[in-house]
Amino acid sequence: MPEEDSVIGRARRYAKVGASVGGLAARLGAERVFGVKVNRAQHAAELRTALGGLKGPLMKVAQIMTTIPDALPKEYVQELAQLQANAPAMGQAFVKRRMTAELGAGWQGKYKSFELAAAAAASLGQVHRAVAKDGRALAVKLQYPNMSSAVEADLQQLRLIFAIYGRYDPAIDTRHIHAEIAARLREELDYERESRHMRLYSAMLKDEKHVHVPDVLPELTTKRLLTMTWLEGRPLLEFRDAPQETRNKIAYNLFRAWYVPFYQCGVIHGDPHLGNYTVREDFDINLLDFGCIRIFAPKFVGGVIDLYRAISTQDRDLAVHAYETWGFKGLSNEVIDTLNLWAEFVYAPLLEDRPRRIQEMEATGLYGREVAEQVHRQLRQHGGVTPPREFVFMDRAAIGLGGVFLHLKAEINWHRLFHDLIEGFDIRALMRRQKAALKTAGIAGPD
Known part of the structure; x- marks a missing residue:
């Protein structure tokens, strides 16, 4: 029987998360309204500890919020960015019940072998090693119970944080941010959808010899169970030295893994979390976890390229056209200038035709944080802005992946990498490629 969102399930979730998330909102409000001094660093550390042991989407939401400029004070961002989705795994009794519910009483006979102890535990589910009847090594992702209720409850908590923070600081209107996060999180609950995303990425990256995507076993996959081939690899941070x-080779492969699908088919992997890829012995990349995928209308991709050209040639009118293509509305001259500050930062590595690090200035915090704070201050002065939904995960991917390149201290000619992808860009050709790839994977087109 499928698990549905329920009032009881939500109530239980509220009880679990209310103290930590509600406390955050209350303290922010008290600080801003009454001038109550809050030890932000201590409270942020407490919040990270609470969320780090809590299964469910709030941990993932917290990671997402760290890449939205000034959605939270920097003390919270620095703590929440450390969340690695490593909640304790559910026990063997749960695994047996869940597997029986998904595949029937004889489920163990459908695998050559299956390890009841989890190999990894994440925010929405845990992964088990198994072996297929034909001898292939498998990864079996099993969703935790009552995740639908958890998602809805956590999204309400997120709305509370946004509402209180926005009341006293209207620089960023978060309505569309919340809607976009909500849509993607609800999609992540459907493992059959994720299996189609994996087939989509296999199709889009079929010519990329240095990027690997798992194969899906559809006969062993349901909405709450995903069986795929196991890809051996090491965590990326093991290569920092x-x-x-x-x-450089690892960074090159990562760049291709993320941006070939975007510029060729209008699709982005919206969760550049360190746990979502591993590195092979030959330094190829394994791309993992396809729950958070964003499919864009082709014109949005055109807008990204238009803005690059606008920044590189200082063409203000073209920049405005790009922002409007994305869905920004009613932009004043001051807000345009402020948005251009952010665009100049994001595109900076692409503008210089030479090998360089992704960020050459001395960074005192997270990638892009100092610029984001400057942008935020100016937006607040000029009446604020409402980022369109499509902007949320595109920006998250750019900043998140930039942070990875910063960890690697990669020195690459990003300009040539980028121009190799956009050379001869034709929006009609992108439309044809996108339509063909989506049809192969059985996925509907963008809204």
């Missing part, structure tokens, strides 16, 4: 040439 590798030779420069090695780090």
